[in-house]
Amino acid sequence: MSTATATITERKLFQIQVFHYPAEQGERWKAAVDGLPVQAEGDSREAVLAEVQQQLTAVLSNGETVSLALNGTAAKAEPETAPAEAGVGRVGDPNPPPISEAEMAEIEARLRARGFVHFGVFKNDPGAFDLFDEIERQRDLRTFGGEPVSE
Amino acid sequence: MTYLFDSNLVRAFLNHHLLVLKNLDRKVEQGHEIALPSIVVAEQMRGRYDALCKADAQNFLMEQTRWLETEAVIRFFRTIYLTDAGVTHWERMAQRVQLKKRHNDAIVAATALAHNAVVVTRNTKDFRDLLPADKLENWIDLLY
Numbered sequence: 001m002s003t004a005t006a007t008i009t010e011r012k013l014f015q016i017q018v019f020h021y022p023a024e025q026g027e028r029w030k031a032a033v034d035g036l037p038v039q040a041e042g043d044s045r046e047a048v049l050a051e052v053q054q055q056l057t058a059v060l061s062n063g064e065t066v067s068l069a070l071n072g073t074a075a076k077a078e079p080e081t082a083p084a085e086a087g088v089g090r091v092g093d094p095n096p097p098p099i100s101e102a103e104m105a106e107i108e109a110r111l112r113a114r115g116f117v118h119f120g121v122f123k124n125d126p127g128a129f130d131l132f133d134e135i136e137r138q139r140d141l142r143t144f145g146g147e148p149v150s151e
Numbered sequence: 152m153t154y155l156f157d158s159n160l161v162r163a164f165l166n167h168h169l170l171v172l173k174n175l176d177r178k179v180e181q182g183h184e185i186a187l188p189s190i191v192v193a194e195q196m197r198g199r200y201d202a203l204c205k206a207d208a209q210n211f212l213m214e215q216t217r218w219l220e221t222e223a224v225i226r227f228f229r230t231i232y233l234t235d236a237g238v239t240h241w242e243r244m245a246q247r248v249q250l251k252k253r254h255n256d257a258i259v260a261a262t263a264l265a266h267n268a269v270v271v272t273r274n275t276k277d278f279r280d281l282l283p284a285d286k287l288e289n290w291i292d293l294l295y
Binding site: 103119144 | 158159161162164165166167169170172173175176179180194195198199202213217220223224227245248249250251252253254255256257269275278283284285287288289290292293294295
């Protein structure tokens with residue numbers, strides 16, 4: 001699988017999942033857009049991407065994005081933060097089995113043997129993590145695109 | 152493959168996060184490398200220097216210890232620096248992306264793109280539009 005990017009009007013970008021697999025004659029290609037009813041199948045990468053772009057344009061011209069407040073009234077769409085998406089990033093197991101003490105001991109031993117001796121070094125020093133809150137705050141202050149963050 | 156820890160992964164690593172350590176163990180066993188983007192290193196050191204410079208007599212030694220521990224961690228991991236190619240990626244992001252993004256997130260993403268690395272972060276939604284899905288992993292909530 002690979003990922004392609006399609007540009008629709010107003011330079012809006014979409015991540016497109018592209019798959020290909022062997023077929024009786026050559027190979028077949030599939031493309032799909034996460035979160036939208038858009039997918040295509042064809043004989044070439046170019047063909048499925050063109051089809052997806054055409055479908056995307058059609059879908060977007062007939063739809064709108066709104067945010068619903070708890071009382072059910074439509075609120076102004078928030079442009080600053082991308083909505084949380086379960087599909088962002090590589091797929092991993094969201095329900096991993098519990099890690100037993102014995103397994104953890106084995107993991108720690110292997111890591112230490114490879115030189116990873118600093119994991120958990122601040123485990124008993126909560127104040128040491130204030131730094132990370134400050135890092136996030138500083139990152140929020142320096143942005144591009146959309147509206148600037150008020151200081 | 153090189154995996155670049157974002158700041159929140161450094162935090163989880165230092166806090167003995169079980170799933171992070173399990174993912175780390177798996178990746179290292181598979182021969183992958185864990186590294187830090189230079190901007191993450193800079194953020195860590197700036198924070199520790201600031202805390203030390205502001206410390207009073209009651210907490211100077213504690214802050215000094217945190218600084219030394221942080222330095223040791225940073226020395227252990229390889230630092231991956233932003234290159235000319237990375238700067239180009241960063242500039243293109245600033246021109247292309249319309250949603251509000253944080254510059255330091257973009258620098259992390261650009262470093263990954265320039266070095267064909269994977270960013271490991273819990274804030275995957277912040278990297279939406281900056282990185283393709285196969286360059287992004289969340290070791291805090293997902294097992295790989």
